[in-house]
Amino acid sequence: MKLTVVGGGSTYTPELVDGFARLRDTLPLDELVLVDPATDRLDLVAGLARRIFARQGHPGRIRTTADLDAAVDGADAVLLQLRVGGQAAREQDETWPLECGCVGQETTGAGGLAKALRTVPVVLDIAERVRRRAPGAWIIDFTNPVGIVTRALLQAGHRAVGLCNVAIGFQRRFAALLGVAPADLHLNHVGLNHLTWETGVRLAGPEGDDVLPKLLTDHGDEIAAALRLPRPLLDHLGAIPSYYLRYYYAHDEVVRELRTKPSRAAEVARMEKELLTLYADPALDEKPALLARRGGAYYSEAAVDLAAALLGAAASPYQVVNTYNRGTLPFLPDDAVIEVQAAVGQKGATPLAVGPVNPLFTGLTANVTAYEHLALEAALHGGRDRVLTALLAHPLIGQYEYADALTDRLIAHNREHLAWA
Template sequence: MRLAVVGGGSTYTPELIDGFARLREALPLDELVLIDPAADRLELVGGLARRIFARQGHPGRISWTDDLDAGVDGADAVLLQLRVGGQAARNQDETWPLECGCVGQETTGAGGLAKALRTVPVVLDIAERVRRRSPGAWIVDFTNPVGIVTRALLMHGHKAVGLCNVAIGFQRKFAALLGVPPQDVELDHVGLNHLTWERAVRLNGEDVLPALLAEHGDAVADDLRMPRSLLDRLGVVPSYYLRYYYQHDAVVREFRGKPSRAAEVAALEERLLGMYGDPALDEKPELLDKRGGAYYSEAAVALTAALLGGTGERQIVNTVNHGALPFLPDDAVIEVPAVVGADGPEVLPVRPLEPLHAGLIAHVTAYEQLALEAALKGGRDRVFGALLAHPLIGQSDYADRLTDQLIAHNREHLSWA
């Protein structure tokens, strides 16, 4: 089995490598190829990846290259984890929207749209090259904004599934609070990427979410940085990203008063890359846990194994709606439980949603459709329309100012600008 990772020079990659090594019985890799244009980073990450495999006795071969076509040639699956523009572009996404009093965040609001505009054309070019070199390969997308990127891939006919670590993170945290193995916990997880709610936490078929919130609500609320009273009133557990909707103005004040997350991550990455260059290091360092992406490797292994092995396992993925949420277009991409096999995900039946959740999902889906059109076709008016449609913006003066800022800060990545 040959697997390729586009963006293999990411500081995330040792987390992925560690998972491949530990879970090799689930996903028996013969060859892993790391692909990245940043040769210096790739050398450091690739060397550590080989040492991790060697320490854990994995027999697979690891190689790396800056040649995308050669790297994906003959791959059974290709994982996408790239960041167009790097942390410098992310830093812009997280700062200039604040000037208009709007959340600056890499997947939400104006910053999220900027990332989508930079990313979608690049990902589609990669996918076309994968299709030429490895026509049967599955594309697993971890590149944000996952929902928009996955929708772009699917509408262009690619064999693609979107992956996020929010659900598996909740599963692991809830299992720890309940004192049970993670595999015993099943989530009723529904929504869009980075716009989801846990409506039930099932243990041996019984929903224990009310009891979990009653006993551990303070810990869950602290982790989400939301008031306990809000969780009690909702009766569900929203993803961390719902902070940007439920507490927008407070988050703007918070972000204005401290360095951006991108600046923090850039400093972490510098330290991590220095550690990766140490020939004595043969395991992922503890510092990597602060980088984000917890349990990414477990989710990636499980999804890839199901796609290539046809196991028919229940997993939470980003895939096409096809009527699962009847108030959305069939071609919308949603994040829900599905049975995953060799033919891809088959979405499991979804219980009707409360209007509080369905309304916001419908609103953001409309924005995502406009965002994708802007990413594919370009043009100031399309960017303005997407920003005007976003529930965190929605005012014409703000949308006008943000459109000008977005284009000014991303001109080098926008072929039409």
């Protein structure tokens, strides 16, 4: 079995490799190919990756290349974890929206649109090359904004599923609070990528007892503190929102915070320099503790489970993924990409039925779905008017004065990545 990681020089990659090594019985890889144009980073990451495999006795081969076509040739699955423009572009995404009083974040709001515009054309080019070189391969997208990127892939007819680590993070946290095994918890996870709510937490499968009320009663303060949201809000919702909902439920507070501290991009850039120094140590043969602060917790477990299910190597029945709606949420178009529990197998992901959804959630979800449709149109076809339209549709922007000013800033800061600008 051959798996290719596009963006293999990312400092995330040792987390992924650690999962491949530990869970080799679930996903028996013969060959792992790391591809990245940044060959200096790639060599450091690959050196640690090989040492992790050796320490854990994994027999698979790890190969590196800057040649994308060679990397994906004959692959069974291709995992995308790239960042067009690197941390420098992320720094911009998190900065210039604040000039207009709007949240600066790499996947939400104007910064998220900028990332989509940079990313979608690159991902679609990669996917076409996968289709030519490995026509049966599954594409697993971990590249943000996952919902928009996955929709672009599916709309172009690619065999693709989107992946995010928010749900598995909640599953692990809730299991620890309840004193049960993570596999015993089934989340009623509803919404879009980075716009989701846990409306139920069930023991022993989708029909099991709902322990969400107990979680909120016994551990609501702790959960709210971790999300940096008020406990009364969780009680009012009767659900546990993704931490990305803080950008909506506490937008102005977040903007004030972001204006008074270094950006997350700057923090990550410093962390990456330190991680790469650690990776260069030939004695290091496990992922360092610092990597946990980089983000992407449990990414490897989620990726292994998803790849294994798609390739028929395991029968993990239910996983939270990003895929076409197809009537699952009746208030959204069929071709919207939603993030829900699905049955995953060699034919792809089939969303599980979702019960009635609180109108408080459906309104915001429908609004952001409309924005994502317009964002994809802008990413595919370009043009200032399409960018402006998408920003007008976003619930965190909306006002024409802001949308107009943000459009000019977005184009100015991303001109080198926009073929039409």
